[in-house]
Amino acid sequence: xxxxxxxxxxxxxxxxxxxxxxxxxxxxxxxxxxxxxxxxxxxxxxxxxxxxxxxxxxxxxxxxxxxxxxxxxxxxxxxxxxxxxxxxxxxxxxxxxxxxxxxxxxxxxxxxxxxxxxxxxxxxxxxxxxxxxxxxxxxxxxxxxxxxxxxxxxxxxxxxxxxxxxxxxxxxxxxxxxxxxxxxxxxxxxxxxxxxxxxxxxxxxxxxxxxxxxxxxxxxxxxxxxxxxxxxxxxxxxxxxxxxxxxxxxxxxxxxxxxxxxxxxxxxxxxxxxxxxxxxxxxxxxxxxxxxxxxxxxxxxxxxxxxxxxxxxxxxxxxxxxxxxxxxxxxxxxxxxxxxxxxxxxxxxxxxxxxxxxxxxxxxxxxxxxxxxxxxxxxxxxxxxxxxxxxxxxxxxxxxxxxxxxxxxxxxxxxxxxxxxxxxxxxxxxxxxxxxxxxxx
Ligand SMILES: Nc1ncnc2c1ncn2[C@@H]1O[C@H](COP(=O)(O)OP(=O)(O)OP(=O)(O)O)[C@@H](O)[C@H]1O
Ligand SMILES: [Mg+2]
Numbered sequence: 001x002x003x004x005x006x007x008x009x010x011x012x013x014x015x016x017x018x019x020x021x022x023x024x025x026x027x028x029x030x031x032x033x034x035x036x037x038x039x040x041x042x043x044x045x046x047x048x049x050x051x052x053x054x055x056x057x058x059x060x061x062x063x064x065x066x067x068x069x070x071x072x073x074x075x076x077x078x079x080x081x082x083x084x085x086x087x088x089x090x091x092x093x094x095x096x097x098x099x100x101x102x103x104x105x106x107x108x109x110x111x112x113x114x115x116x117x118x119x120x121x122x123x124x125x126x127x128x129x130x131x132x133x134x135x136x137x138x139x140x141x142x143x144x145x146x147x148x149x150x151x152x153x154x155x156x157x158x159x160x161x162x163x164x165x166x167x168x169x170x171x172x173x174x175x176x177x178x179x180x181x182x183x184x185x186x187x188x189x190x191x192x193x194x195x196x197x198x199x200x201x202x203x204x205x206x207x208x209x210x211x212x213x214x215x216x217x218x219x220x221x222x223x224x225x226x227x228x229x230x231x232x233x234x235x236x237x238x239x240x241x242x243x244x245x246x247x248x249x250x251x252x253x254x255x256x257x258x259x260x261x262x263x264x265x266x267x268x269x270x271x272x273x274x275x276x277x278x279x280x281x282x283x284x285x286x287x288x289x290x291x292x293x294x295x296x297x298x299x300x301x302x303x304x305x306x307x308x309x310x311x312x313x314x315x316x317x318x319x320x321x322x323x324x325x326x327x328x329x330x331x332x333x334x335x336x337x338x339x340x341x342x343x344x345x346x347x348x349x350x351x352x353x354x355x356x357x358x359x360x361x362x363x364x365x366x367x368x369x370x371x372x373x374x375x376x377x378x379x380x381x382x383x384x385x386x387x388x389x390x391x392x393x394x395x396x397x398x399x400x401x402x403x404x405x406x407x408x409x410x411x412x413x414x415x416x417x418x419x420x421x422x423x424x425x426x427x428x429x430x431x432x433x434x435x436x437x438x439x440x441x
Contacts, residue, residue, distance in 0.1 A: 032137035044110040219273035233259040268394040313351040332395040341366035368414035
């Protein structure tokens with residue numbers, strides 16, 4: 001089970017508040033109860049003192065409601081108790097405060113005598129006294145108990161606020177792209193988080209170094225292989241030009257296409273490695289011009305398949321990127337459209353502006369991509385189910401890396417009805433600061 005620090009802290013503090021509050025409540029309750037009982041005794045004494053100075057005899061049991069209707073205090077006088085014999089046992093008690101039982105009912109009594117001689121008693125039922133005592137004690141601890149839920153809410157708010165920087169930090173780290181390894185800012189972070197942030201930044205640094213090394217190995221290997229592969233292609237071309245027996249010619253053809261495929265793979269690997277190394281985002285370039293060049297470069301292969309390749313652009317759109325980056329992006333998307341669209345098909349390339357975004361869409365009349373593969377085709381070296389034509393499976397993963405780096409998105413959508421794929425790339429026109437300055441205070 002995952003332990004939550006926030007939960008532990010909340011439960012700990014609320015537990016401590018309830019425990020100490022409960023203990024304090026218990027002590028205060030007992031103290032207030034004792035005080036209330038003592039107060040009842042002093043009421044009995046005060047009544048007795050008034051009665052003692054009063055000359056007039058009490059001829060019957062007198063209910064003393066004048067003090068407080070709830071106190072149920074009565075005054076009886078020895079020998080004058082004409083209506084009842086129930087208090088006869090009282091007069092055997094000595095003077096002063098006494099606990100006694102009269103006909104099975106518990107009483108607190110104060111016995112005294114007048115200067116003229118007759119004894120009298122002020123009585124109060126014990127159950128009434130206890131009721132008054134507990135009522136008063138509850139009124140004293142009531143506000144204390146009522147404060148416990150208020151404190152619980154306040155504690156929950158304080159704990160949640162204290163953990164906010166941690167939650168914000170996790171959102172920031174989650175929102176990062178895999179290749180976004182710039183350090184997290186320490187300036188506004190709470191001191192408790194600083195060591196954690198410093199370690200995290202050191203880890204980012206190490207991961208960046210590792211990635212750089214790996215990309216350099218790929219780029220160097222691809223670069224080194226380029227020369228021998230080019231030499232191999234030239235030799236295969238030369239061989240093709242010579243007089244060869246029929247069975248040797250088919251082998252030369254296989255050799256030539258193998259060399260072309262390998263060259264294409266090396267080019268894709270180099271494009272990928274270049275992308276990983278992080279392109280500069282400082283310059284502004286017009287994507288319409290680059291798209292025109294891409295179309296011109298690919299027109300031969302689209303003509304070969306009798307594909308109607310069209311480019312449509314409204315206003316000029318500038319984005320912050322390197323020219324080569326946008327070239328690679330467009331080349332890969334248009335190349336896919338040509339490669340996977342059957343003979344006689346149609347491809348529409350549209351460039352437009354949507355608020356602060358440059359939108360590039362390439363729509364073809366090919367077979368589209370089965371829904372299950374719409375995400376997996378973005379992984380490196382993964383080709384779609386149809387595996388039409390030659391390919392290394394790197395094109396779309398290069399496209400995704402480029403748009404990630406430019407802070408944009410790429411989506412694939414199968415056209416309903418007649419089929420075909422729409423690839424839409426959205427790139428922010430103004431780049432947001434690469435360093436996400438977080439306010440963790
Ligand atoms: N326009 C398209 N129409 C249909 N399928 C497509 C289209 N674009 C891409 N795909 C599918 O997505 C897969 C991945 O494309 P991606 O460009 O990454 O690799 P590739 O074209 O096979 O190889 P590479 O581009 O490296 O030469 C392709 O193999 C293909 O099955
Ligand atoms: Mg491709």
